[in-house]
Amino acid sequence: MTETESARQGVRHLAVDEDSAGQRLDNFLLRELKGVPRTRLYKALRKGEIRVNKGRVKPDYRLEAGDNVRLPPLRTPAPTEAPVVSRQWVGRVEAGIVYEDKSLLVVNKPSGLAVHGGSGLNYGLIECLRQMRPQDRYLELVHRLDRDTSGLILIARKPALLRELHRQLRGDEVDKRYLALVQGSWPKALSRVEAPLQKNVLKSGERMVRVDREGKRSVTEFSVVERFKGATLVEAKPVTGRTHQIRVHALHAGYPLLGDDKYGSREGEVLCKQLGLRRLFLHAARLSLKLPESGRLELQAPLDDELNEILQRLRK
Known part of the structure; x- marks a missing residue:
């Protein structure tokens, strides 16, 4: 991104480079004008204070390399220190x-x-x-x-x-595989759960998802990895990408994930206490995608020590 100062005091002009090309204008503005409220940015667009190539544009305009973006002086709140991560x-x-x-x-x-x-x-x-x-x-x-x-x-x-990876995700070109420990004996024949999901936000702000005929189409593929007394380790492949999809589909099938404080069962809580499981047993273990410059990328992440210990206790 290159910048030149306008003759008008406080007005800036930014030239869009290749890295920013294709980005929505509103997302670009949120990054360049950090701290300015979103409502103020949209108001500036409506009034024509913000322009692209001297013309009025809508928030969803896709920037092109070489575009000239006019940014007026907009008040921003006093800067706050970024949170210090432990x-x-x-x-x-x-x-x-x-x-x-x-x-x-x-x-x-x-x-x-x-x-x-x-x-x-x-x-x-x-x-x-x-x-x-x-x-x-x-x-x-x-x-x-x-x-x-x-x-x-x-x-x-x-x-x-x-943008490219979002395109691949929409087209099901990114293969994501999860390992999940579920309550009960998952049937070998149950390899696909297809049930529409509806997301709800409670007054507390907590998100909850349920199977609902009015919800969005949702599909998860399951396969058995290892069986234990009272539990099954399964691999889950979300064909669609809905919030809490694997957890709610497993519950819908009758085999809720162990350690799930949102969608678990009382029987599962008892088993978790016996095993010493204090967290959700769900792990994004494998990922496959295509990088534009280097081709297919295959990645794996092993279970952490905590989850491996739970499996060892089940095997004993």
């Missing part, structure tokens, strides 16, 4: 980096760390990475994992790759 999380995230190149980071996210701050959380994985990599001008989550879910997560270092 050394413990920084160390665990650094140790969890499984792949890195100029456009992509892949992290084996530890359980207990949200992917981003908000809803009472000062920081999450993305804030942690931005603190660790201050030289990285651009770091954005490609997809999400629940706070209690561990495993592989993609972080784009360039807007072009973020």
Whole structure:
């Protein structure tokens, strides 16, 4: 991004470079004008204060390389210090980096760390990475994992790759496989759960998902990995990418995930206490995608010590 000062005091003109080409204008503005409320940005667009190539544009306009973006002087709140991430999380995230190149980071996210701050959380994985990599001008989550879910997560270092991976995710070109420990004996013949899911947000802000005929089409494929007394280790492949999809589909099938405080059962709670399981047993174990410059990328993340110990106790 190159910048020139306008003759008018306080007005800036930014020239869009190749890295920012293809990005929605509103997302671009949120990054360039950090701290300015979203409502103020949209008002500036409606009034024509913000222009592209001297013309009025809508928030969903896709920028092109060489576009000239006019930014007026907009008031921003007094800067606040970025939250300081604890050394413990920084160390665990650094140790969890499984792949890195100029456009992509892949992290084996530890359980207990949200992917981003908000809803009472000062920081999450993305804030942690931005603190660790201050030289990285651009770091954005490609997809999400629940706070209690561990495993592989993609972080784009360039807007072009973020757009490409979003395209692959929409087209089912990214293969994601999870390991989950469920209550009961999962039937071998039950290899596919297809049930529409509806997301609801409670007054507390908590998200809950249920099977509902009015919900969005949702499909998960399951296969048995290992059987134990009272539990089954399964591999789950989400064909669609809905919130809490694997957890709700497993519950719908009659075999809720162990350690699930949202969708678990009382019988499962008893088994968890016997095993000493204190977290959700769901892990993003394998990931396969295509990188534009280097071809197919296959990645794996083993279960952490805590989950491996649970399996050892079941085997005994």
